[in-house]
Each structure stands twice: as C-alpha cells, then as structure tokens.
Amino acid sequence: MAEADSARAQLFERAKARIAGLNRHFIGGQWIAQDGEPIAVINPADEQIIGQIAAGAAQEVDLAVRAARAAFDRPDWQAMPAARREQLLLRLADLIEADADEIAAIETLDNGMPFAHARGAVGGAVSAIRYHAGWVRRLGGETVPMSVPGNWHGYTTRDPLGVAALIVPWNAPFAITCSKLSAALAAGCTVVLKPAELAPLTGLRLAQLVEEAGFPAGTVNVVTGLGTQAGAALVAHPGVDKISFTGSTATGQGILRESIADLKRVSLELGGKSAVLVFADADLEKAVPGVAMGIFGNSGQVCAAGSRLFVADAIFDRFMTALADFAAKLRLGPGWQEGVAMGPLISQRQRERVLGYVEAGKREGASLLTGGSAPAGQGYFVEPTIFVGARADMTIVREEIFGPVLSVMRFSDEDFETLARSANDSVYGLSAYVWTRDLATAHSMAKKLRAGSVKVNGAGMEFALPFGGFRQSGLGREHGRMGVEAFTETKAVMIGY
Numbered sequence: 498m499a500e501a502d503s504a505r506a507q508l509f510e511r512a513k514a515r516i517a518g519l520n521r522h523f524i525g526g527q528w529i530a531q532d533g534e535p536i537a538v539i540n541p542a543d544e545q546i547i548g549q550i551a552a553g554a555a556q557e558v559d560l561a562v563r564a565a566r567a568a569f570d571r572p573d574w575q576a577m578p579a580a581r582r583e584q585l586l587l588r589l590a591d592l593i594e595a596d597a598d599e600i601a602a603i604e605t606l607d608n609g610m611p612f613a614h615a616r617g618a619v620g621g622a623v624s625a626i627r628y629h630a631g632w633v634r635r636l637g638g639e640t641v642p643m644s645v646p647g648n649w650h651g652y653t654t655r656d657p658l659g660v661a662a663l664i665v666p667w668n669a670p671f672a673i674t675c676s677k678l679s680a681a682l683a684a685g686c687t688v689v690l691k692p693a694e695l696a697p698l699t700g701l702r703l704a705q706l707v708e709e710a711g712f713p714a715g716t717v718n719v720v721t722g723l724g725t726q727a728g729a730a731l732v733a734h735p736g737v738d739k740i741s742f743t744g745s746t747a748t749g750q751g752i753l754r755e756s757i758a759d760l761k762r763v764s765l766e767l768g769g770k771s772a773v774l775v776f777a778d779a780d781l782e783k784a785v786p787g788v789a790m791g792i793f794g795n796s797g798q799v800c801a802a803g804s805r806l807f808v809a810d811a812i813f814d815r816f817m818t819a820l821a822d823f824a825a826k827l828r829l830g831p832g833w834q835e836g837v838a839m840g841p842l843i844s845q846r847q848r849e850r851v852l853g854y855v856e857a858g859k860r861e862g863a864s865l866l867t868g869g870s871a872p873a874g875q876g877y878f879v880e881p882t883i884f885v886g887a888r889a890d891m892t893i894v895r896e897e898i899f900g901p902v903l904s905v906m907r908f909s910d911e912d913f914e915t916l917a918r919s920a921n922d923s924v925y926g927l928s929a930y931v932w933t934r935d936l937a938t939a940h941s942m943a944k945k946l947r948a949g950s951v952k953v954n955g956a957g958m959e960f961a962l963p964f965g966g967f968r969q970s971g972l973g974r975e976h977g978r979m980g981v982e983a984f985t986e987t988k989a990v991m992i993g994y
C-alpha cells in the first residue's frame with residue numbers, strides 16, 4: 498500500500514514538473530512564447546496555481562491559421578499516401594498510451610477529475626484515435642449510374658475541408674480534443690486547436706506528442722487563451738473552413754451566428770438535460786450504480802449526464818433509498834487520492850452556479866433527499882445531491898446545471914406515451930437512458946425518445962456510433978462515419994469519354 502502511494506506521489510510530482518513547461522503556443526511546428534499577462538491555471542481541488550498559459554488573441558490565431566493553411570496546401574500533405582497518415586495517427590495513439598499515467602495525472606491536477614476516471618478517459622482517447630485512423634484508408638465516395646446522354650463516368654469523392662478550428666471545453670478536455678483532432682486529421686484537414694482556458698494543459702501535452710509522432714509542421718497548431726479572445730478570433734478568421742465546437746449552447750449559438758459571414762462549416766456539441774427512465778423490472782443491482790454515476794461521475798460535469806430521473810411507482814421508495822445510500826457513500830476528495838469517487842467542480846464560479854440551482858430547487862418546492870451543500874475547506878467541492886418531488890416546470894428540471902444534482906420524478910409503468918412526452922419535454926436532446934429487462938419496453942422507448950443517443954441498461958462511449966444532439970444539444974454528429982465525414986466536402990465528378 499505504502500509502495501503504491503509513493504508511486505502515485507512520484508507520478509504526480511512528474512506531472513507537476515511537466516506542467517511547468519506547458520506554457521507556450523504551438524504554431525507551425527514551433528513553441529512560441531508570448532509577452533504580456535499569462536493566464537493562471539488553478540488546481541480546483543486545492544485552489545493552488547499549478548501553471549501559466551499564454552493568453553493568445555487575434556495575432557497568434559492569425560499566425561496559427563496561416564501555418565495550418567500553408568501545411569494544408571503543401572504538396573507533401575496533399576499527396577501523402579493514406580497509409581502514411583494512418584500510420585502517423587497510430588503512432589500518436591501509441592505515444593499517448595505509453596504516457597497515459599502522466600497525462601491522466603496532468604488532467605487530474607488541471608480539471609479535478611479522480612485519477613481513475615482520468616486514466617479511463619485517456620484510454621478512451623487512444624481508442625478514438627485508433628478508430629479514426631481506421632477511416633483514413635476507407636473514406637471514399639461512390640460511383641454513380643449516369644443518365645445524361647453520351648458516355649459518362651460519374652463518381653464522388655470526399656475532399657478534406659481544409660483548416661479546421663477545434664474549440665473544446667474543460668470538462669473532458671483530453672478525450673474531446675483527441676477525438677476531434679484525430680477525426681479532422683483522418684479526413685485530411687489541418688487544425689488549429691483552442692483548449693479551454695480552465696483546463697488547457699493536456700491539450701498542450703498532446704501537441705508535444707504530435708510533434709514527437711512526426712506530423713509535418715503546421716498540420717497541428719495550438720493557441721491557448723480566453724474564449725472571448727483566442728476563441729472568438731478563430732471563429733472570425735476567414736482562413737478557417739470548419740469549426741468543430743464543443744461547449745455550452747449559448748456559446749455555440751454565437752459561433753453559428755458568426756459563421757454566417759463566410760459560411761464556415763460548423764459542428765456543435767452542446768448542452769444536455771438527459772432523461773433516465775428506470776422501469777419496475779430493471780436490474781436494480783446495475784441500475785443503482787449506473788444511475789448514480791451517470792450524474793455524479795465527473796461531478797456531473799458531463800454533457801450527457803443523466804440529470805432528470807423518472808422512476809416507476811412500483812419501485813420508487815426502494816430505488817430511491819438505495820440511490821441515496823449509494824450517493825451518500827461516494828467519497829469526495831482530491832483526484833490524486835486513492836478511492837476518491839468525486840472530485841471538485843472546475844471553479845469557484847461553477848460551484849456558486851451549482852449551489853444557486855440547489856437553492857432554486859428548494860425555493861420552487863422540490864425536496865432534498867441527500868446532499869445540497871459544499872463541504873468546508875479548500876477545493877470547489879459540492880456533495881452529490883438528489884431532489885425528489887421535482888416537477889417539469891422547475892428550474893432544476895429545465896436548465897442544464899452541469900453539477901452533481903439529480904432531479905427525480907415518478908411515473909406509472911403502464912403509460913409509455915405520457916412518460917415519453919415527459920422525457921422529451923426539454924429544449925435539449927443529447928442522450929437518454931433506459932433501465933429495463935423487457936425487450937419490448939427497451940425498443941418502444943428507444944423509438945419514442947427524442948435524443949441523439951439512447952442507451953439501455955448501461956452507458957459508455959462507443960466511437961463507431963455517432964454522437965450528438967437533437968434540438969439545442971447540437972448540430973451534426975461526431976464519431977462513426979458521420980464524424981469523419983463532417984470534416985469533408987463532397988465533390989461530384991463526371992468524365993465524358
């Protein structure tokens with residue numbers, strides 16, 4: 498035990514030493530320092546400053562977009578055999594895998610997530626890159642039977658869109674960044690990445706590994722800075738062909754408005770308020786931890802968090818007792834400690850926002866079953882919180898809280914239509930979860946639920962399945978064939994002979 502503790506302590510010391518060097522932009526294959534006030538990076542578990550990143554703005558963004566454009570136009574990138582591009586991506590995945598513990602430790606220090614969670618997310622990132630690498634040699638068009646008079650050969654190709662701007666949030670920075678980056682590169686785009694200012698470090702570490710993997714200079718560029726400066730400059734830049742954004746719905750809407758000027762292609766992965774339906778026949782041994790970790794995992798800072806829970810009348814009391822029990826036993830603490838299940842929220846501001854929602858829940862008449870407070874001491878922690886007696890018109894049911902707060906309602910098992918209407922009663926439509934052992938219930942609900950993903954009896958990220966949202970949860974899909982095609986433009990060719 499002592500040995501394991503000391504190995505972990507050493508790992509986190511190594512991670513801290515690495516962080517000290519993650520303070521520059523990566524543009525055109527060069528690490529560029531910047532004058533002026535840097536942005537402090539804060540460890541949300543102890544509120545200490547752990548790093549400083551450069552506050553890039555229009556000038557750095559312009560350099561990065563030009564570097565990405567030059568790299569895209571270079572004959573060696575255009576003519577690079579697909580197998581070589583695939584190999585580069587696979588090499589990057591191998592380098593990340595070899596460095597997974599340290600990357601996870603950096604993520605834990607930067608974002609606050611428990612180390613085991615971060616380690617799982619790095620494993621997921623490796624899988625995403627390998628999955629996308631597999632598309633490099635499979636992305637093709639089709640031949641088309643022609644009807645115009647004469648002899649014609651008609652076919653389509655999937656051309657890379659060009660320079661892709663990748664703008665990512667802080668809640669799962671490394672996994673989201675690797676997924677976007679590898680899809681864009683698989684399609685043949687070059688990229689400018691803008692990490693989230695609240696958790697930028699693993700994006701910079703990734704750039705070091707991109708360099709080590711041997712990607713040509715300028716194919717991957719990273720500019721750090723505030724969303725309103727570096728992010729906005731990237732969105733406005735005429736040299737950007739595609740914006741792939743993950744973040745809040747409000748920011749996504751602004752980006753879409755900005756993109757109209759030059760009709761940039763835009764993919765948006767936005768907020769959610771996902772419904773969870775637990776039927777009376779559900780396997781409760783699995784459903785209780787599944788539902789709990791679906792909202793308390795990563796302290797609820799998950800776009801697809803199951804934050805609106807509907808439980809069948811017949812099992813309501815039994816299920817809620819078990820769920821409250823499970824929640825109360827979750828250990829809160831700094832992510833580097835063994836056995837911690839929930840880390841802090843990302844910032845003081847986020848904690849205040851979440852506690853504001855808890856107050857709204859109480860004010861509007863929901864009953865607090867467990868949690869609801871912020872433990873005293875350092876770190877932006879909030880207890881796992883469950884409200885029962887929630888109603889569809891309450892703020893805690895309507896708005897995305899992005900914290901460990903679950904709002905619970907009950908339903909009568911027989912009435913699928915009313916249940917589906919309640920589950921679909923949201924401006925969002927990212928994910929939905931169903932717990933049942935009945936095949937007919939599973940299929941009926943999968944059909945009725947208006948969400949980009951429906952998961953029955955479990956969760957998890959499968960990169961071969963498209964991921965994205967209905968309604969205000971987004972535009973377009975990541976992962977699967979659609980996710981790579983989102984970085985391409987279709988070209989139709991007709992050749993007379």
Ligand code: NAD
Pocket residue numbers: 664665666667668669691692693694722723724725727728729730732743744745746748749751752765766767768769799800801897899927966970971
């Ligand atoms: P955010 O919108 O505040 O920021 C996201 C990114 O956009 C950051 O890099 C930020 O710097 C940048 N940004 C901010 N303002 C900008 C502007 N005006 N122009 C360009 N870029 C700008 O979101 P957040 O608080 O970092 O993330 C939380 C949100 O992300 C939640 O709503 C969550 O649901 C959503 N999210 C969605 C998914 C998904 O796949 N659907 C995944 C994770 C998170």
